[in-house]
Amino acid sequence: MNQREKLLAAGIGVIGVLFVGQMVWSSIQSGFDIKKSEIDTLTKKKEAQDLEIQKGLVASQRITKVTPRSASKSRELARAEYDRWLIELATKVKLIDPTHTATSSAEARDKDGFQSHKFQLRGNGTLAHVTHLLHEFYSKPFLHRINRLDLRPLGTQRDKNPDMLAIVMDCEVLSIPTAKDNQLPLQSDPSLVAKSLDDFNKSILYRNIFSPPNQPPALAATRTVDAFQGLRVDYSVDAKDPDPNQSLSYTIDGDAPEGLTIDPASGKINWTGRDLGEYKLKVVATDSGLPAKSASQLLTIRVAPPPPPRIEPAKFDIASQAKVTALVAGRQGTEAWVHSLIEGKTHKLRKGDELKLGEIRGKVLEVGANFIELETDGRKWTIGIEESIADAFKRGLID
Incomplete structure (x- = not known):
């Protein structure tokens, strides 16, 4: 093999090594990517599970916090207790002719065990009654709400009072699964309402839309x-x-x-x-x-200074101007003639008759030959001929 062939063979070998290396590296990289994806998936799943656990803890804490505000878990007790509170509410705000009914006939329980009890309160009153009613309702920490509030002016239909309203309030209270049969009584908490009753009265009643503006009393300055x-x-x-x-x-x-x-x-x-x-x-x-x-x-x-005492004018005594003028014998017995100068008349008296002259009263006991004997309040006194009746009476009191 000559030199050129050796170089060609070496080049081909290097290329083959590089190709095989690339294949191996690609395989390894693909495995890393798959594992990383699985790790990311598992991480997200864990985060989602942690979030659900956190939500559950928060919900559990909230349930624990509102459980004391729940109505009784017992349907009968829940309805009876809330019904009694509605009576107390109507009495406290002084509704006129109040009535209340439970409007949910069957159990309204959802899949999680929450139960709703619905009621209706009716009565008559002014806008002041309505304001007080709402303030007391929302000051009570029940798990309750108002679904509908209907106000209708009565006008002259009731005692001719233009401020009178017909009031209808639909409300509901909630029982939660963690509540007990015998829930502890709840006290009103005014801090649950944004303002005091006086502040609400100033905001609402000063712009009463149901009657003419109130006029001040008329009084001399x-x-x-x-x-x-x-x-x-x-x-x-x-x-x-x-x-x-x-x-x-x-x-x-x-x-x-x-x-x-x-x-x-x-x-x-x-x-x-x-x-x-x-x-x-x-x-x-x-x-x-x-x-x-x-x-x-x-x-x-x-x-x-006090006025001087009033002096009563002296009363004229009729008896002082009357006297016995004659003693006359008649068929029915002796008569005494008493002449009253003031009256201008003569009183003819027999035994048993009553003498009435001014302030003097007396019964004739005897008409004698020259006198009359009378009795006044158990005391006997006599009147002689030509003697003043008043003088004879005074003398009789002394004797």
Whole structure:
């Protein structure tokens, strides 16, 4: 083999080695790629499984956290307890003529064991009742929600109150599988609601869309009352509310004379002035509308000296101008003639008759030859001829 052939054979050999090496390397590289792909697949699968485990742990923690808020696992107990709470809710917010019913007749349980109990609460009230109702509902940490809230103005259909609404609320409460038959009682938690009831009232009631704007009470801006030293003041604040079916309450704003009070319902001032002078105070009348409106009055009480005692005029005594003018014998017995100058008449009296002259009363016991004997309250007294009836009566009291 000459030199050229040797070189050709060496070249072919190198090419063959390179080809075989490439084939071997390709085979090895393919195996690495397959293993890497399997590793990547397994890694993703593990990550997915870890994620599901994490979700399960989070869900378990959430279930554990909300389990105390669940209704009872027992269908009967869950319905009875929530039904009782609805009664308490209606009473607390003072719904008028409330009624409540359970609207889910059959068990509404899903594949995971969660059970829904549906109820309906009906009643009448104002927008203030609705606001209070919703605030109390969402302050209670039950697993419950409102599905429908229907408000319909009653207008003049109920007591002519334009603010009255017919209220219908559909709600449901949830029982979860981890709940117990006898769940612990839940207390209301106002922190579950974004605002306080007062804040919601200010936001909602001040823009009541169901009735005309509330008008303030009508009240005179100033008033002066005269009173006497040592005598009780006789005055009641007389405010008028132009809105129907509203009540007024009265308060004192600021300082007032010592001991002075006002009846919140009637506005009557209760006070006795001990010292002379003028006393000023501010009285406020507030209505029961939404929002409540007020009017004030600057009241001045002038305490003057007490009036002099009233002297009763002396009463004219008829008996002082009456006397026995004659004793006359007749068929039916002796008569005593008593002439009353004031009355201009003569009273003819026999035994057993009643004498009535002014303040004097007496029964005739005997008509004698020159006298009459009478009895008054068990005391006997006599009247002589031409003697004043009043003088004879006084003499009889002394004797």
